[in-house]
Amino acid sequence: MKSDQNRYTRTSGRIAKTRTKLTIASDRLDCNQAEMTQMQEEVVNILSKYLNLDSELFDIRIEIINRTKRGVKDVKTIQIK
Amino acid sequence: MSEVIVVTSGKGGVGKTTSTANIGAGLARMNKKVVLIDTDIGLRNLDVVMGLENRIIYNLVDVVEGNCRVKQALIRDKHYPGLYLLPSAQTRDKSAVSPEQMIKLVDSLTQIFDYVVLDCPAGIEQGFRNATAAAQRAIVVTTPEVSAIRDADRIIGLLQAGGIKKIDLIVNRVRVDMVKRGEMMSVEDVLDILAVNLIGAIPDEESVVIAANHGESVVGSDTLSGQAYMNIARRITGETVPLIDLESGATLLHRVVSLFRRK
Numbered sequence: 100m101k102s103d104q105n106r107y108t109r110t111s112g113r114i115a116k117t118r119t120k121l122t123i124a125s126d127r128l129d130c131n132q133a134e135m136t137q138m139q140e141e142v143v144n145i146l147s148k149y150l151n152l153d154s155e156l157f158d159i160r161i162e163i164i165n166r167t168k169r170g171v172k173d174v175k176t177i178q179i180k
Numbered sequence: 181m182s183e184v185i186v187v188t189s190g191k192g193g194v195g196k197t198t199s200t201a202n203i204g205a206g207l208a209r210m211n212k213k214v215v216l217i218d219t220d221i222g223l224r225n226l227d228v229v230m231g232l233e234n235r236i237i238y239n240l241v242d243v244v245e246g247n248c249r250v251k252q253a254l255i256r257d258k259h260y261p262g263l264y265l266l267p268s269a270q271t272r273d274k275s276a277v278s279p280e281q282m283i284k285l286v287d288s289l290t291q292i293f294d295y296v297v298l299d300c301p302a303g304i305e306q307g308f309r310n311a312t313a314a315a316q317r318a319i320v321v322t323t324p325e326v327s328a329i330r331d332a333d334r335i336i337g338l339l340q341a342g343g344i345k346k347i348d349l350i351v352n353r354v355r356v357d358m359v360k361r362g363e364m365m366s367v368e369d370v371l372d373i374l375a376v377n378l379i380g381a382i383p384d385e386e387s388v389v390i391a392a393n394h395g396e397s398v399v400g401s402d403t404l405s406g407q408a409y410m411n412i413a414r415r416i417t418g419e420t421v422p423l424i425d426l427e428s429g430a431t432l433l434h435r436v437v438s439l440f441r442r443k
């Protein structure tokens with residue numbers, strides 16, 4: 100996860116885009132942002148249990164891929180890169 | 181064949197009413213018969229934006245309640261003979277009209293007009309349900325701000341769940357100078373997040389405010405925003421019109437092309 104230290108080096112347009120994406124993902128999944136952050140951390144922990152990972156070199160993002168199915172409540176596809 | 185379009189956004193103050201008025205004027209310039217319906221009962225505004233506020237006798241609720249015939253409530257625009265407004269009621273509230281009554285009203289208007297454009301109130305309550313009930317397609321207005329995009333996403337979901345197949349997006353109030361500096365999300369950023377078809381982007385220009393002050397549309401004026409709204413109207417009718425490069429304004433090529441297009 101990008102931390103607050105980047106807040107000053109990144110432009111506000113980038114920050115806005117990241118915040119919008121996170122907010123929308125959180126709205127659609129009905130899962131608050133603190134839980135999403137926690138989920139990302141846990142995913143990293145699990146991955147590093149099995150793989151030799153350098154935490155500086157990768158980034159976990161939650162994106163909703165199945166856009167055409169929006170509005171249908173039971174279809175929620177999450178891709179973790 | 182007539183088309184029923186709802187202009188909506190979720191969030192208030194992003195330019196639904198201004199967009200409705202300008203789309204209406206744009207379609208009327210193309211010699212279409214257009215009626216704009218203000219569905220914001222209790223907070224009517226479209227009449228003021230169009231400069232028709234002192235011609236109102238009957239309103240939407242009067243028509244629905246049978247106090248007058250539809251044609252008695254329609255107000256002809258000052259400039260375009262094919263453009264009409266059905267104003268909203270100022271002293272009533274949203275519960276005065278039901279979705280079924282809206283469908284019936286819109287049905288009667290499709291007999292007369294090529295386009296019925298509904299100006300939706302902000303929010304997702306009954307006013308939204310009334311406005312969207314009769315629509316076949318929707319135009320969602322947003323601005324490059326976190327709050328407006330979030331609400332637009334929610335609205336798009338609700339429209340899809342409501343069975344509206346064709347949903348297009350207007351990104352309003354784009355400030356090219358700020359986008360260049362990286363201090364505002366670009367139109368591409370917004371599209372990347374919302375993944376719907378872009379029908380036009382409107383630059384944040386003084387001319388839009390000035391036109392609204394006078395109760396006029398920007399469509400037809402020699403401004404970038406006026407051109408952008410005119411292009412949206414043409415895209416609504418099915419024409420393929422390239423997007424204006426907001427940065428350079430209307431390019432030389434664009435001007436030459438539009439010169440030839442004017443028959």
